Amino acid sequence: MKKIVSVLFLFFALQAISFGQQPDKSVSKEVQLQVKNYTFKADRKNISPVDHSKFAILQQNFKRPQDITLACLSCHTERHSEVMVNNHFTWDRQEEILNHGSISVGKKNILNNFCVGIGSNEAMCSKCHAGYGWVDTTFNHHAKENIDCLVCHDKTGTYTKGSGGMPTPQTDLNLVAQNVGLSTSENCGSCHFVGGGGNNVKHGDLDKAMLKADRNLDVHMAMEGENMSCTECHITTNHNITGKLYALSSENKDRVSCEQCHTQSPHQRNVLNKHTDRIACQTCHIPTYAKANPTKTWWDWSTAGKLDENGKIIEIKDSIGDIVYFSKKGNFKWGHNIEPEYRWFNGLAGHFLITDKIDTIPVQLNTLDGFYGDKGSLRASLEPSKIWPVKIMRGKQPYDTEYNTLLQPKVVGPKGSGAFWADFDWAKSLEKGTEYINQPFSGKFGFVETEMYWPLNHQVAPADQALTCTDCHVRGEKSRLSQLDGFYMPGRDHYYWVDYIGIILVISTFLGVVIHGGLRVFFSKNSEH
């Protein structure tokens, strides 16, 4: 018996000791990595295999950018066939959309709650089109010379695009043509950082600051760290770039994921690895977004169009320099270092099409599919819904009060064309815009609140800044997941009635024994006398 007891004692004693010796795992050490086709910084040899300035065909005096494209294709034959099906060029994809079936969607025909839509505004929007000359519906998507190679392959950093996607006049086409190479973050960022009309405006997690990132802004792109570029995650083969934007791409394919390098179980502690079953990596590792520069969170078109007494455009800034009113665009709200909102998401998205009737307010411009009970077998994605951090862009935009549809305004154009930014007349702007895309318009319009979801993926924080247990496992509003319901989460949830009854039980039991004990003392003293 004594032996058994001493063995038992030893067992528990060892456990007790091991309590004290748990290594501090809050600081993650070497994580398990499964990198594919990735060259670590230490192994990178920045030697270009080709010097394009030595090719005679690139030494000609280019007048038109289209001629550069043709020159590229004279060596890189057939590459145009890859680009011409890429949505950077088509702004269109055939996608299976929830509740809509297989349809053709993209920037070409989807509305958002920033600049609303490209219809009749192409000349402006195509500044970010990988092509030349898209100003209206006559643009030829099948002419290979209309491809813009340079926007993605310029190495000089001097290439800038203007109206219709044409290079600005001051661009030295010869210099750019002779200095091309693999795409860098600068190339991607020239469009993706400035979506919505300015740096970091649209995404909130794509910002020029990432080009000179420190560890706190982005562990992957940090200059003192691995200094990764976009394409190291967005692996590209034959001009097919992985990592579609969730806000516009409904099908769960060609995505980029953290797991492609970090695996499903990158943590040392099992309890954390188990969290990855239902929680996206981004949820904990992107604790805030818009870290370096503000992002737009609210855009109210309904107030746009006010001019000062001289008929001039008004611009109002708040105390920290963010524009809160601009006559062309209306009222704005901005966010700095924002805590994301969280939603269940299984990788599939739905879209509000220009033909859809408004049935909820705020109108959901895109819906992230997913819920707690979705463990992957219910949907085509076959992946369980996970909790994702999202930027939710909110605002007010024009709609047809009669037909109950969102409306396409014309915003860009010369004075008298009906363009809102020139004439400041909503009725005309909407009439021209809808006419351009053949949308029925009753002539009666109002402004309706809309919401659009932008899942966050970038600007991953260092591990020690990741969320901790009590960011979510805490009662009430303090929990970042307080908005998610339909499931029980320890620490956040409790049954009020169980707790109340339990506490009353414990307190009354305690009082009961105190009274009982008191009576015993009382009676025993009495009997002594």
Next chain:
Amino acid sequence: MKIYIYQVFERFWHWTQALLIGFLALTGFEIHSSYTLLGYDKAVQYHDIAAWSFLVLLIFSFFWHFTTGEWRQYKPTLKLLIAQIEYYILGIFKGAEHPTKKLIYNKFNPLQRLIYLGLNLLVIPVMGISGFAFMFLNYPNTTLELNGLDIVALIHTIGAFSLITFVIIHVYLTTTGHKPLSAILAMLTGWEEVDEKSARAMVANEMEVALKITKAHLKTDENEKELLDEALEETETILGIKKEEKFHNVIANSGAGYFRINKLGYYGAVNAAWLRIYKYDSPEEIIGKHFSLSRSKEDFAELEGSFKRVLEGETIPHGEVRRICKDGSCGFHTVTMTPVVMNGQIIGVEGFILDTTVRRLAEKELLENKILMEELLKKKKD
């Protein structure tokens, strides 16, 4: 008086379990967000480790209870249950006696049996199962998956509050023993301080049982079990306790020594336990010797008086006596002497001895047993 009631493992089990329950409650309610103490991360980590430790302890205690037969202590009984409840509600204030007696073979009162059984069969398993379900039966467990933690969390929380309530009442009721701290000290040391009456009952119980068994071992022609039942029934009648399952092995190994002395005072038979107590190696060394051999002069004079009374037909539980062992060392034991009757004639004295050396060293008050046992005998005769 003190009696040895809780064995080493029992005490280890009890206190480890107490610590674990306390620690699980402490960390558990932090995980429940009732307060912040260790930090959520550590609370979860420690709660899990404590849960696994509890499981290991449960496995050990399971084996202990079944190999020792101690599980029988938890068999529920309705007899005296009401009396026990009435005692806590009313009797305790009037200074009434506990309606049941604590015995080695019957440690728990009917209410304790019921509560502890509920604890061991219901609350602890339910807490364990719901707790491990919390840990394992979630997505993507493919064999069995709970669709959410709501039910297990509900059960686990209700269980936690029940346990806290139990602990409060349990700790309080430990103060209702002989003295306020005697029950807690007993669980710490194994020795419980009891009132004289309880002690007397205990000793009588031990003696009766051991005597019958020893007799049975020597008289192989009689059915041992029947004798045992008879002895226990007798004891139980005297003590007013419920008829109990017999712990044959426990009693058989209790170390009672048996002896038979003829009319003239010479040893006729002794058993192995007797030899062990007196430190002899074989029966040959003592059979045929006079019993004065193992006594001091004063002790012998006193014992001889009793011996003569037994020869006249009395049964005497002598209480504690001092012996001189083979090697000259001293020891103490209780002795009970009854006449040996053959064909209507008393031909000698037989009896049994229970070694009390250890107990005596621990508790000198045992000398008073002598008086107590005589009182008991008188009562029995009446």
